Amino acid sequence: MxxxxxNFWQGLFTILxxxxxxxxxxxxxxxTIQYPTVKPQMxxxxxxRLYVNMDDCxxxxxxxxxCPVNCIEIDTVKSLPEEDLGKTSNGKKKALWVTTFNIDFAxxxxxxxxxxxxxxxxxxMTDVYEFSEFKRExxxxxxxxxxxxxxxxxxxxxxxxxxxxxxxxxAAAKKAAEEKVAAQANKPAEPxxxxxxxxxx
Amino acid sequence: xxxxxxxxxxxxxxLAMFIVSLLPLFVFILPFALFxxxxxxxxxxxxQDRLGPMRTxxxxxxxxxxxxxxxxxxxxxxPTATDxxxxxxxxxxxFIGSYAAFAAIPFSGFFIGSxxxxxxxxxxxxxxxxxxxxxxxxxxxxNKYSLLGAMRSAAQIISYEIPTLLIILTIIxxxxxxxLYDLSEMQTPYFWNWMILGGPAVGLQKILLIPLMIMGCLIxxxxxLAEVNRTPFDIPEAESELVSGYHTEYSGxxxxxxxxxxxxxxxxxxxxxxxxxxxxxxxxxxxxGNLLGxxxxxxxxxxxxxxxxxxxxxxxxxxxxxxxxxFRVDQLMAFCWKYLIPFSFVILLLVGxxxxx
Amino acid sequence: MSQYSIQNxxxxxxxxxxxxLNMGPQHPSTHGVLRLELKLDxxxxxxxxxxxxxxxxxxxxxxxxxxxxxxxxxxxxxDYLASMYNEFGYALAMERLMKIEVPERVEYxxxxxxxFQRIASHLVALxxxxxxxxxxxxxxFCFRDRERILHLFEITCGARLLYNYIWIGxxxxxxxxxxxxxxxxxxxxFRPNLKELNELLSYNRIFIERTANVGVLPVxxxxxxxxxxxxxxxxxxxWDLRRDDPYSVYHKFDYEIPIGSGxxxxxxxxxxxxxxxxxxxxxxxxxxxxxxxxxxxxxxxSAIPKRVKPPEGQIYTRVENPRGELGYFIISDxxxxxxxxxxxxxxxxxxxxxxxxxxxxxxxxxxxxLGSIDIVLGEIDR
Numbered sequence: 001m002x003x004x005x006x007n008f009w010q011g012l013f014t015i016l017x018x019x020x021x022x023x024x025x026x027x028x029x030x031x032t033i034q035y036p037t038v039k040p041q042m043x044x045x046x047x048x049r050l051y052v053n054m055d056d057c058x059x060x061x062x063x064x065x066x067c068p069v070n071c072i073e074i075d076t077v078k079s080l081p082e083e084d085l086g087k088t089s090n091g092k093k094k095a096l097w098v099t100t101f102n103i104d105f106a107x108x109x110x111x112x113x114x115x116x117x118x119x120x121x122x123x124x125m126t127d128v129y130e131f132s133e134f135k136r137e138x139x140x141x142x143x144x145x146x147x148x149x150x151x152x153x154x155x156x157x158x159x160x161x162x163x164x165x166x167x168x169x170x171a172a173a174k175k176a177a178e179e180k181v182a183a184q185a186n187k188p189a190e191p192x193x194x195x196x197x198x199x200x201x
Numbered sequence: 202x203x204x205x206x207x208x209x210x211x212x213x214x215x216l217a218m219f220i221v222s223l224l225p226l227f228v229f230i231l232p233f234a235l236f237x238x239x240x241x242x243x244x245x246x247x248x249q250d251r252l253g254p255m256r257t258x259x260x261x262x263x264x265x266x267x268x269x270x271x272x273x274x275x276x277x278x279x280p281t282a283t284d285x286x287x288x289x290x291x292x293x294x295x296f297i298g299s300y301a302a303f304a305a306i307p308f309s310g311f312f313i314g315s316x317x318x319x320x321x322x323x324x325x326x327x328x329x330x331x332x333x334x335x336x337x338x339x340x341x342x343x344n345k346y347s348l349l350g351a352m353r354s355a356a357q358i359i360s361y362e363i364p365t366l367l368i369i370l371t372i373i374x375x376x377x378x379x380x381l382y383d384l385s386e387m388q389t390p391y392f393w394n395w396m397i398l399g400g401p402a403v404g405l406q407k408i409l410l411i412p413l414m415i416m417g418c419l420i421x422x423x424x425x426l427a428e429v430n431r432t433p434f435d436i437p438e439a440e441s442e443l444v445s446g447y448h449t450e451y452s453g454x455x456x457x458x459x460x461x462x463x464x465x466x467x468x469x470x471x472x473x474x475x476x477x478x479x480x481x482x483x484x485x486x487x488x489x490g491n492l493l494g495x496x497x498x499x500x501x502x503x504x505x506x507x508x509x510x511x512x513x514x515x516x517x518x519x520x521x522x523x524x525x526x527x528f529r530v531d532q533l534m535a536f537c538w539k540y541l542i543p544f545s546f547v548i549l550l551l552v553g554x555x556x557x558x
Numbered sequence: 559m560s561q562y563s564i565q566n567x568x569x570x571x572x573x574x575x576x577x578x579l580n581m582g583p584q585h586p587s588t589h590g591v592l593r594l595e596l597k598l599d600x601x602x603x604x605x606x607x608x609x610x611x612x613x614x615x616x617x618x619x620x621x622x623x624x625x626x627x628x629x630x631x632x633x634x635x636x637d638y639l640a641s642m643y644n645e646f647g648y649a650l651a652m653e654r655l656m657k658i659e660v661p662e663r664v665e666y667x668x669x670x671x672x673x674f675q676r677i678a679s680h681l682v683a684l685x686x687x688x689x690x691x692x693x694x695x696x697x698x699f700c701f702r703d704r705e706r707i708l709h710l711f712e713i714t715c716g717a718r719l720l721y722n723y724i725w726i727g728x729x730x731x732x733x734x735x736x737x738x739x740x741x742x743x744x745x746x747x748f749r750p751n752l753k754e755l756n757e758l759l760s761y762n763r764i765f766i767e768r769t770a771n772v773g774v775l776p777v778x779x780x781x782x783x784x785x786x787x788x789x790x791x792x793x794x795x796x797w798d799l800r801r802d803d804p805y806s807v808y809h810k811f812d813y814e815i816p817i818g819s820g821x822x823x824x825x826x827x828x829x830x831x832x833x834x835x836x837x838x839x840x841x842x843x844x845x846x847x848x849x850x851x852x853x854x855x856x857x858x859x860s861a862i863p864k865r866v867k868p869p870e871g872q873i874y875t876r877v878e879n880p881r882g883e884l885g886y887f888i889i890s891d892x893x894x895x896x897x898x899x900x901x902x903x904x905x906x907x908x909x910x911x912x913x914x915x916x917x918x919x920x921x922x923x924x925x926x927x928l929g930s931i932d933i934v935l936g937e938i939d940r
Binding site for chain 1: 244246247248249250251252255520521523524525540
């Protein structure tokens, strides 16, 4: 019987205490903000959408290798020796044309692992977090500043240079072979044991 | 009375009757339901340190209208494997059961829908129709979860009618009348005449009655809370256990009917508690109209007092909803049969003894 | 076992059938995508068969294709409510394998972050538990407090939920200059909020009726199944890896290990498991206060190796996750990628004991029991 009354009294009492807490909260100002009109302030180290400053990019591929989900795609083309690509902001001279630099933000996990290895600090995270798209393809961002024709042009230049180099190399090899044959023909006969000793040494 | 006044105005009793019966529905209940939905959302939000609807209208005033428009344009799904007659009829029964109770509630001294002598018993009887509606909804949905929810709800409502009736019996014993209009008239202005403070009796009777009346008020408030399926007794609509219980399968306007019926029911039971214990439409301090000598001001004041009391109890219902967790089914039944009913019997006996003094 | 006997239904002459109810993968109160097949007899549960695997993302296979530092974002995503601890366990395992000595400031930072993460994780567990039982308000109060912790994490490493902060050999950024001040303000504001949570939910009679004497886990059953963490402590056993198998600088702090005492019912029931988490939050506050006061200066990135190439070998390390004992077993074959990373997830082990807990109780209790053991499907399925 005592338990019964105690049960009942406790039930009533704890309910009233709970109601007091909720009633007090009626007068506490709200902790929420009205989002689209009022935006919260982002801290400085915030990790949102990436940005690549192509003027500083030397095409070293470190960020693509550091990415755990392989969302960065980089293609580079060696530049011709006489072209001047300019310097990066910390003084390095660029030697590669970057023809493809795609980041797929649908895959990116915003982990910041690509920011640390960059030697020129050209890839970094901005404070943009409202970049939803209707189509998934629109999330594939292309950062390269060269026009499409220029990219094809650079590649062609490089291939032509390669081709020329090949031809030169073949010509040089042929010439070297001819010279060697000519030299062989002009060389006097040498005693064999001496050459064997030299070889042994 | 309103009926007589309208009769004199229009000259035809039928027209007067129509207007009198439709008046509570359109002028009071529907706007109240709209307001109550918004109030619930705003009250719950402020209790939880947030703001609630803010974008529709100024601070979200037009939110319910937006909800109604949305529900109106939804597709009215009727699953194929259901019993179509029952499925379509169930929301109507629930709606009727809730709204018909308003015919006998005294809104003010001037207006009462129907001045029947059986006032309170009529209300309890008509709200019993809701049980049939819920069972039909649960069965016709052809869904295990809905059936479980409906059966629990039926058991709950029927069990909790007993303490309600016992406390009503207590009040009837003291006052000797069933009609709600006479009950309100007995609790003449000045709050010490209210039933919760002992009623119009004087002397020793009144002092002895006060603790029993307070207990009685708590019991009837709790059991009517269970009748309208509000937390902590909202097993039938427990969202996290049964995904909405007996009205899972309803969409569009039928769902809106269940929804609005719930809010109307909430007001009906708050009104009953207010009438039985807190003086109905009487003001606690006397009337301004009496003071100023303007007789026509009195009904308006009475109506506003009635609405204020009703709204206060609705607010307490919402307050309880957002504070308390939910009971389990067997605990709910145990609470009714092992705690509320014995207490109600004891109160009945004691009040009976006291009235003999 | 429960007080509901199923003997009556078995002996009676009525023919009853077992009903199979499916609490499907999408359900408001299974914490994640978990499918529970309940075999019922009326309202009483005869058996529960959990079906997992809906969130399997092949973490262990991915880890074999990544380099060691690249695995860290993947470890975050296993138990997404306690990411700092996942990273902590992995970094600890790798440091023991490679025999790296980290600066003391790093150890203190890791302990502070880990304990804040413990508080955040327990707040989610308590808030969602209240919401399952039907009390919707404590959920929002818990999340309001958790927002402040997530803000602390945000100013340090930039992310709110999946951090990539604790690296092999150190941490990625040093503490933000405002961190200590904001953390101390949070602690000052949080203690009264805990008291309020207790008033609102823990001592509420209806809540106690719902959770006491429900889902009792006896201590020997818990040990036999391998349950650890708050679930084991609630059953009465004083076992905490921070004290019994110490790692990092936990031995320098003074804190208690709360155990369940059957205050409102039997020892090891749902209320005990719930209240243990409330008390653990208080103890974490103590640890954080002591750590913030005694944190030494130092360089946090000095011990991070340029290339992580551990020697051949294998190692198993365990840490005290907010959910139990989180273990990492790493096999390295001397190259840049791990040969095998196996994770011993505490929720996976706790899920095994769940059918045992539910037998004999009612359907409404399933929700209460599932919420009290605090599982995260990301950890179970990896």
